[in-house]
Amino acid sequence: MRENVSEMPEYCTVEAAMEVVGGKWKMAILNYLTGGPQRFGELKRALPSITQRMLTRQLRELEADGIVLRTVYAQVPPKVEYSLTTIGKSLEDILQRLEEWGAWYREQRRP
Amino acid sequence: MRENVSEMPEYCTVEAAMEVVGGKWKMAILNYLTGGPQRFGELKRALPSITQRMLTRQLRELEADGIVLRTVYAQVPPKVEYSLTTIGKSLEDILQRLEEWGAWYREQRRP
DNA sequence: CAGTATCCGTTCGGATACTG
């Protein structure tokens, strides 16, 4: 046990991480962005069950947290691309493992 | 593109994973369980900001999903231990990386 | 000790309609 709370061994570091990437759709969104920049509509099609509103909100939060970069092209019709920032790219390893784990877990539960 | 949706490349595998471990506290709980079996009260102290009710609920969900094992000892006063199942242990690698990432992310955001 | 039960306010998330 340490005296200083801020120095506690692993004091809710996982908690802190989940505040950033713990949103219901965030990991899935980020996973698709590992394939390179994606437009809003592409993400919408990739995640059929997310609503437009939720996609917008989760993307805005990820942007505010420095994970995702939003690039607006001055065109008509509008074109907006979302991509991973350097910080976002540092999650790629975790995302891949999560994806593998998810596939494996499904098999385990369906014997 | 494949014809069969159920065979789609990575169709929401990450989504499926997050349905299981995406709860607000689940990753943090699991992270503490990597240190070995923990009693209810130990987990409560480890996660000071979770309420008793929420801890109970998240543990029950993890148990139902086969991630956590709940062992009740027939004693007075009661003793209940929570531990990772084999499936739960398969998350240890991800949990460690998530913890490392969380610590690193904090530094990045506080320059 | 390890919960359950109840109440209640806040936040999250979904459905639908509309717009520059």
Add this chain to the structure above:
DNA sequence: CAGTATCCGAACGGATACTG
């Protein structure tokens, strides 16, 4: 195309009291 606006129910979260 890439969003907003509005409404609403579900889930989250806190406080408090009670129990085997």
